[in-house]
Amino acid sequence: MTTTATLTERYISATIRSLRPEVQDDVRAELEASIADAIDARLEQGETPSAAERSVLTELGDPGILAAGYADRPLHLIGPKYYLVWWRLLKLLLIIVPICAFGGVMLGQLIDGAPTGEIIGTAVVAALGSIVHVGFWVTLVFFVLERTGADTGVRWSVDQLPEPTQNGAGRADAIASIVFLVLGAGAVFWDAFVGFFPTEGAPIALLNPALWPWGITFLLALFVAEALLAVVVYAQRRWTIGTAVVNTALAVVFAAWSLTLLLHGALINPEFLSFVFTDNGVTDETMRILTVITGFALVAFPLWDIVDGWIKTARARRS
Structure with a gap:
């Protein structure tokens, strides 16, 4: 029988999953200890366990930023403010858009009865073109947001923590x-x-x-x-x-x-x-x-x- 992971477990899992395997255990132990100490301090002040846990994790912030600190990995596009939002959106679009472009163009060419070489060539060109356009336009939008100081309204919260994955073997x-x-x-x-x-x-x-x-x-x-x-x-x-x-x-x-x-x-x-x-x-x-x-x-x-x-x-x- 499976149990639902706590917010702390989900936060630590989201933090260490991008780190090198050899440092994951050390970071996990350090985070578990520091989070537990911070929660205990809030409990002594009269907060409920659930409220104390949410407050501590919220103060720690986005686990992606925390992981970058452990890995000594800078988060910069034009500036650090929107780096993680840009990177997550870009990765998602680079998975979805080229596949849809390749499949859609190939299906259209098949329906038109085009030769095999033309079908493959046109579909590949469409997929590569979509990669270029997605990379350029998404980066341009965040460049403008960074330079103008615009507020996207995007805020990280503990509700965004992913459930720990089981590698498809559950x-x-x-x-x-x-x-x-x-x-x-x-x-x-x-x-x-x-x-x-x-x-x-x-x-x-x-x-x-x-x-x-x-x-x-x-x-x-x-x-x-x-x-x-x-x-x-x-x-x-x-x-x-x-x-x-x-x-x-x-x-x-x-x-x-x-x-x-x-x-x-x-x-x-x-x-x-x-x-x-x-x-x-x-x-x-x-x-x-x-x-x-x-x-x-x-x-x-x-x-x-x-x-x-x-x-x-x-x-x-x-x-």
């Missing part, structure tokens, strides 16, 4: 992964024997019935492998390079398998496509666009799974 993550995979396997059987798409007659299956038995058996084997991987990660209490490699291999196999079947018209039930689209006057061009979007999703989700696994592995190695 029980909740393992249970969620297994439940999701069990629901996925159940959906495959439900689709085959009951059908998801209702009609005036018998429901129509979404997946191609020709995938039975070997294609569906292969898909279920991937589900079982993913579930076993979740159990292994939980048993180790952390992601490792080995589990990240296995996770990458499973994601690549699923993407390649599903995308190959989609491109050969063997993934989706032809009867379903005919009933929903062809019989209702949907043109071949629209069908091509729908196929491109489906294929994009079949690649995007495994790709995110791969990135997520390696991010968790990097966090585990730093802890």
